[in-house]
Amino acid sequence: MALWQNASSVIWRLDDTAKITCFIENAQNINKHTEYIIRVQRGPVKENMWNVSRRYSDFASLHSLLLKSNIDLPLPPKKLIGNMQPSFIAERQVALQNYLNEVLKHQILALSLSVRSFLDPNNYSLAISEQSLQTVSIALRGDLRYELKGPIADIGWRIRKHYFLMSDISSKTNCLLSYQHYGPDRYLCDKDLQTAFKSLQNLSHPYIDQILAIHNLENGAYVIRRIHENGSLRDILYGTEYSKHYLMKYGNPKIRKPFTTGQIAHYGYQILQAIKFLHEKGLPHGHIHPGNIAIENQRALLMEVENFVIGVPCLYRPYLLELRRVTTPEDIDVYCFGRTLYEMTFAIAPEDPHCDYFPDGINMDLESVLHMCLSSHACKHGMPTVDSLLRHPFFCQAPLNGLTVAPRDEKIHLKFPIQLKEELKAAVSSAEARLKREQKLVRSAKREVRIQEILSSEEEMKKQKKRMKKRESIWKSTSSLADTVRSASTASSPSPPAPRERTPPPPPQGADMGAAEGAPPPAGRSALLHAICAFDKSRLARVSTR
Missing domain, CATH: 1.10.510.10 (Transferase(Phosphotransferase) domain 1)
Structure with a gap:
């Protein structure tokens, strides 16, 4: 094989079947319109990565070219009023990302010139x-x-x-x-x-x-x-x-x-x-x-x-x-x-x-x-x-x-x-x-993706453990404070008085004491009050004192 042949055999040519992935990183307002910054990667090598900016009208033009495929694609609708509000731009960014994911999911669309020129205009020309x-x-x-x-x-x-x-x-x-x-x-x-x-x-x-x-x-x-x-x-x-x-x-x-x-x-x-x-x-x-x-x-x-x-x-x-x-x-x-x-x-x-x-x-x-x-x-x-x-x-x-x-x-x-x-x-x-x-x-x-997922899951577990420890410490501090307040209130505060019951009025003077004696004696605090109210000094026995 000649020397010039070796040189020609190593000429780099683009592989049009290489898988393309993309992610909308940000949106920016330029000259009263919104441009979405798309990060694109070709193949598994991270060095083959670049950014491309596209307006909503560019997405609409791409969608019109892909309509001939009869594949249902979720392009978000156009909005004339309020399309510059930050909340609307954020919602549209999510919807456009979903649209690109759906397009790249179909191999026949991902390999088309329309999609490749949309995401990689430097290597794919419509001409x-x-x-x-x-x-x-x-x-x-x-x-x-x-x-x-x-x-x-x-x-x-x-x-x-x-x-x-x-x-x-x-x-x-x-x-x-x-x-x-x-x-x-x-x-x-x-x-x-x-x-x-x-x-x-x-x-x-x-x-x-x-x-x-x-x-x-x-x-x-x-x-x-x-x-x-x-x-x-x-x-x-x-x-x-x-x-x-x-x-x-x-x-x-x-x-x-x-x-x-x-x-x-x-x-x-x-x-x-x-x-x-x-x-x-x-x-x-x-x-x-x-x-x-x-x-x-x-x-x-x-x-x-x-x-x-x-x-x-x-x-x-x-x-x-x-x-x-x-x-x-x-x-x-x-x-x-x-x-x-x-x-x-x-x-x-x-x-x-x-x-x-x-x-x-x-x-x-x-x-x-x-x-x-x-x-x-x-x-x-x-x-x-x-x-x-x-x-x-x-x-x-x-x-x-x-x-x-x-x-x-x-x-x-x-x-x-x-x-x-x-x-x-x-x-x-x-x-x-x-x-x-x-x-x-x-x-x-x-x-690498699996390792990142494991690391992210471990970091998330650590964060969850920290949050759990923080909640436990807060709970313990609040519970100990509640116990202290409860014990202090028990030691200093007297027991509340029992509810006062209505006592029957004393019997009228000259009434039959036998009837009163025959009545069942009341119990508890009411019995003491009844005894006080029914006290008769004349019934006391005389006691001789020296």
Whole structure:
């Protein structure tokens, strides 16, 4: 490898699948309007952090661009009067933070150019499509076979991949051109890349889509394929047209048409055969998902086989960063194949990196395959190989229908030069090493978050203990003061007098004393008062004194 090639292989390119998190730190009033300061971080590294200020009108413009996805997003309403009051600004800040959290929760929105340019305007410009049109127009200026008709709406999720309608002058048929910028995993130099493209253009396999033309440019490469009118496998799942914007097609589809068990076994077997063929030739796919598979004449056609040498990241890369043991090219393809089967089965993509439970009513063999590819046990202890999946009972019955067997006269061909094979091995090692580094960064970031949570919980426990001790000391001091006051009041204060009872009036003079004597004597204090009131001096006995 030449010295200049090493320099070109380490050029830093942005990973458009990197997870973005944001937090509204503050709000400030500038020129009679409010701007919200948003702290944004890309990926797990804290150094990739910056601030961006946005007005409410910017949020409203973003919301209008995301409406085509048919996803319900909680944008707070506009207010004309009293919108500068501090209490209202604080409430709106909380509501806008909730809005951003909801947007970033949906992967299809988080990877869109509208959201990326809103949070990262320095690296994402809305003029990317115009620049791509200029590049493709210049590249095709001297081409005598294909004629550029015009751009097509963003039918795919990649930000730096744009589609154009082409016309084949010789056959007078329409074709589809896709122009893709190089990704962070590009390893081959321009010369090796051109050689690899020539080999891919000559690739022939019954379950791999044919490439009509492919060329490398300074900042990217363009590929020309024939148009599949039925669209991709994902278009078939959601009953939509291939030419519509991808947010309209896949954001919140109203139609969902899951495949039958027989169709899943039939097409899954063909996809596995294509993956096995590529791995035998030393070329991993790495980008298997329903959008990269076409269905034509009951045959699955695997597309985008050039993505690995271009070096672009996988759609499922955010999930791969969560899986420590999924690092090799075969494990990645098997994992992506499992997610594809899941979406074919339920017409919805799984939200978590792994899945252990599936809805009732599916075929037992199909459920076994999904467990082998997507369960947490498989993601931690090793994925199955492509050969083991082909030997699974679910796929063993697929060749019996006669439709999955390729015609004998159909040629199977893909050949790389020996030197290029060594470069492809080095490219695989380089991509695997970058994936492991980022997986390690994600684990360390999670570890830091857990440590901070533990420390914050310990500090909170300490604060609670201090508050409890303070309450106990206050309670003890107040209780001891109450006891002191109570004891002092008991010692100094006489007991309150008993309530005074009414005493009957003394009997009239000359009344029958026998009757009085016969009455029951009163008791207690009333008895003493009665005795005093009834005292008669005449009844005292005379006593002689000396």
